[in-house]
Amino acid sequence: GAVVSQHPSWVICKSGTSVKIECRSLDFQATTMFWYRQFPKQSLMLMATSNEGSKATYEQGVEKDKFLINHASLTLSTLTVTSAHPEDSSFYICSARDLRDNSYEQYFGPGTRLTVT
Amino acid sequence: KQEVTQIPAALSVPEGENLVLNCSFTDSAIYNLQWFRQDPGKGLTSLLLIQSSQREQTSGRLNASLDKSSGRSTLYIAASQPGDSATYLCAVRWGTSGSRLTFGEGTQLTVNP
Numbered sequence: 001g002a003v004v005s006q007h008p009s010w011v012i013c014k015s016g017t018s019v020k021i022e023c024r025s026l027d028f029q030a031t032t033m034f035w036y037r038q039f040p041k042q043s044l045m046l047m048a049t050s051n052e053g054s055k056a057t058y059e060q061g062v063e064k065d066k067f068l069i070n071h072a073s074l075t076l077s078t079l080t081v082t083s084a085h086p087e088d089s090s091f092y093i094c095s096a097r098d099l100r101d102n103s104y105e106q107y108f109g110p111g112t113r114l115t116v117t
Numbered sequence: 118k119q120e121v122t123q124i125p126a127a128l129s130v131p132e133g134e135n136l137v138l139n140c141s142f143t144d145s146a147i148y149n150l151q152w153f154r155q156d157p158g159k160g161l162t163s164l165l166l167i168q169s170s171q172r173e174q175t176s177g178r179l180n181a182s183l184d185k186s187s188g189r190s191t192l193y194i195a196a197s198q199p200g201d202s203a204t205y206l207c208a209v210r211w212g213t214s215g216s217r218l219t220f221g222e223g224t225q226l227t228v229n230p
Contacts, residue, residue: 006160034218043206043222044161093160095218105151106218110160 003027004096006109013084013116020080021112023094030096033077034106035069038091050077084116119144121209123221130197131229138192138224140207145185148210151218152181152192155204164205165192197228 003026013019023033032051036044048064050056050071058064068080077096081088091113095106120143130136140150149168153161165174165181167190173182180193194201204225208218 043220045220046217049217091158095161105163105166108153108161108163111158113158 002098002107004030004094004107004109006092006094006112008112009110010113011115013114015085015116016083018080018082019084019114020078021092021094021114023077023079023096023109025075025096025098025107028096028098028107029074030077030098031074032097033071034095034097035067035077035079036093036095038093038111044093047079081114084114086116089114089116119209119211119219121207121219121221123205123207123224125224126222127225127227129227129229132197132199134197134228135193135195136197136226138194138205138207138226140190140192140221142188142190142209144211145188146211147185148212150181150183150190150210151208152179152190153206153208155206155223157204161206194226197226199228199230201228202226 005024007022034049035047037047038044046059047062048056048058048069050069052071052074056069071077091111093111095108097106122141124139147169151166152164155161167174167183178195183190204223206223207221
């Protein structure tokens with residue numbers, strides 16, 4: 001149980017275009033989903049926290065108009081990178097928290113590799 | 118500022134060796150601490166989660182300890198195997214809500230056959 005999927009697993013896009021990444025909780029309901037970014041040989045940096053049905057909370061330094069997050073249902077959150085630039089190339093990982101899990105454990109997706117050319 | 122530090126950044130050992138990975142955190146008032154494994158280009162696999170009231174957790178050849186007073190956790194891997202090669206990340210949750218994870222920069226482990 002507690003599986004989180006991401007789609008696509010990798011994507012290449014041209015500079016200036018937008019790309020959408022999906023994060024789904026497959027066998028549980030996720031009240032909260034988290035989006036992380038990871039640059040090569042660095043750790044995960046939290047970008048934003050999204051709660052179902054409400055606006056996402058962005059970390060300091062993360063542009064909310066550039067990284068649009070939608071969490072419209074208990075099983076799906078999307079991250080849209082708008083007007084992507086080469087410096088947005090990174091590994092994006094989402095995680096989800098189960099309503100019923102009092103330990104607040106987060107389950108992580110497999111990540112999406114974004115390359116902007 | 119609440120920070121997580123992992124030492125060493127990289128470690129290479131021969132197969133069969135027992136090893137210890139270290140994690141330190143700046144604020145002892147943690148909610149819980151979690152160890153993850155990340156293979157190259159992949160997501161995270163949760164290995165062990167230790168609640169603030171616990172001193173250690175064990176799963177197979179892995180043992181994680183927690184010493185809140187000194188702000189440290191260790192991940193002990195017994196009888197290492199080449200398949201253990203990966204990056205190991207320590208992450209800490211602070212506060213009563215426990216919903217935000219702060220990650221260390223990881224230890225890249227290579228187990229040589």
